[in-house]
Amino acid sequence: MLINKELLEEIKQWRKLIHSQPELGFNELKTSAFIIQKLESFGIDVHKGLGGTGVVGTLKNGEGPTIGLRADIDALPIEEKNNIEHKSTHANCMHACGHDGHTSIMLGVAKYLSENKNFSGTVHFIFQPAEEVLGGAKKMIDDGLFEKFPMDEVYGLHNWPGLTLGEIAVNNGPMMASFDTFEITLTGKGTHAAMPHLGADPIAAGAALITNIQSIISRRISPLKPGVISVTQMNSGDTTNVIPDHAILKGTVRSFDMDVRQSMQDMLTEMVTTLPPLYGVTGKIDYHIRYPVTTNNHDAYQAIKDAAVRALGADKVNTAVEPSMASEDFSFMSQKVKGAYFWLGVDGQAPSKPLHNARYDFNDNAIEVGVKVWVSLVESQLST
Template sequence: MPSYRDLPSSALIQEASNWRRDFHAHPELGYSEHRTSEKVAQLLESFGLKVTRGIGGTGVVATLQNGVGPSIGLRADMDALPMQENSCAPHASCLPGCMHACGHDGHTSILLATARHLSESNDFNGCVYFIFQPAEETGAGARAMITDGLFERFPMEAIYGLHNWPGLPVDTVGVNHGAMMASQDTFEIHILGSGAHAAMPERGNDPIIVATQLVSALQSIVSRRVSPLNPAVLSVTVIEAGSAYNIIPQIATIKGTVRCLDQDVRNQVQEMITTMVSNLPPAFGAEGTVKYMEGYPVTKNNPTCAERVRGVATELLGDNHVVWNEKASMASEDFAFMLEACPGAYFWLGADGASASKPLHHPSYDFNDDLLPTGVRLFSALLHSHQTNPLLK
């Protein structure tokens, strides 16, 4: 009988690689993962698992119960990105303008292979929920699943998720006891001035001048008003104003994003943006309004669960293959919503093989299938870790 310590069979890994390449060739955007989720559900049913469809839209949850014991959740994301693939791979995207450039095809295949591996071994007591989530890329599919009763319908003491990570070698795990990924908020600022002929600016109030002053002021928030010991990013990414060379416009618009690793800093930055928009434009005789949109929260690990990931990875891969207290990324991840609702941990699985992986969201990115067996072993070992040392006693 196979054990979680064993390498998954080569036949299973080859099958997982085939699934992965099929998903890659047929990408689907958030909340439109109809083909993907149906294939996932059918495979899970073929493994003998109880399957629930339609959680949070196109989400799927499979239940594997074996006796009495702790219950945990393992999560993978399924959606692709709205971008054109630039690849000569035989499994390249068949859909123009859509591709798996973040490895969710691989995450889905790892979790499917884990479900197959555990259903065949049955060497545990308890319950594991395999959670296949829609719409991670900006669609907040994790929140949609939670709103749809994920944790009430499938109660679990902990939940775990992983992400392939270019920059770390294959068979290397990166994890820390706190924030792994930043929060992600956006803002849209409107500066209302007064239009005029460009040759007679004194007859109007140029909102572009005000906007440029405000952009400079916004940059002082991170450089001068937030402690350098508390990482934050404020990026202005859009400035829109005007329609002709000889017209001073009425309105200028500024858009951007804020990323933070601490909720208090996140609140502080939002407050300072709002204050600046209220106070700076009137000094120029203009009016400023801001729409601040909170997005994903900080992806913050439960320290006990993070230590569990560290211990399992060290046991399976060796201490030299674990980067403990790995530096957090200023990118964001909607697994954060699940970690707010349930103890758990999110970790990175190295993607660099003999040559470095393309970056995430690159048009030539392709998931490294060498990660598949390591991901299956880590997920399986986390389940067994909860058998010997439950989180809830």
């Protein structure tokens, strides 16, 4: 499959423009407008405003199955530290996760397929807002994504530092972990720090709770079923000579197994209820279910694998990679419709900077690989 150099250069320019104008979740107004303008110029039908700032482009060519391809469009609240010509022009906002690359690749695929209709059926190009923490995929679904645009399958990709440029990775099963958050409120009795026996110290209870939470993973969950509970914030007190009334702990819970996910929630709730009273303190937990496990359907996994082998060669397709404890709200889509999600290698001669790093920049050399895999997938799943 040949992707002409003119199209590749055009995609790179789109990518740099999007990178220079990053926007946070549900505020991707310029990004959405740019996507709409490009899709319409390709002659693709456009639906605007799904899930707030989401866009769906529909390309139909005769009768046949329907598939969805998804790209995320939002940026992160990070001040960019790169010294590059297309550096972010928005303070404390940058494309540190490569969504500028995902979006540009998808636009390139849309243009290619609009000009080379070697398929029979319908492709929905899903440009999703607010992937970072805010759950834009769920918002699009709640707004009727799959009712307005019925599809047989849905697919997503993410660039992946640590994976060699020119390769992809796709598992028959989990790719990314579930993602939940919690906030624990510990209520004690404030007193002078020199007389702790007259109060009930929520900080001491919090320290004990943090230590004991680690035993959930190490002693109560099977070591054959990975999970992570991380306390990431502890906030309490205003001065050095007062034991405060309250302490707040916040954190995250992740796993690849829905039963393990439920067990961790139950055990964490039990611990918050039973341990603080030993310190004369009460505990309350607000547990928030966020993203499900991103798990590939077997048939959809096979479709990605076969398409990538045709486009890149069998030696460029990894099918047994370790899943990541990071999370992805594409999981909401693949819960509703048969789907699969793959990683796109971006490590060239020098390793890529990590995702969510202030010096990250998408490797434009990965664009051609992404376009080839997407086109191969569409042409194989919607074969004429």
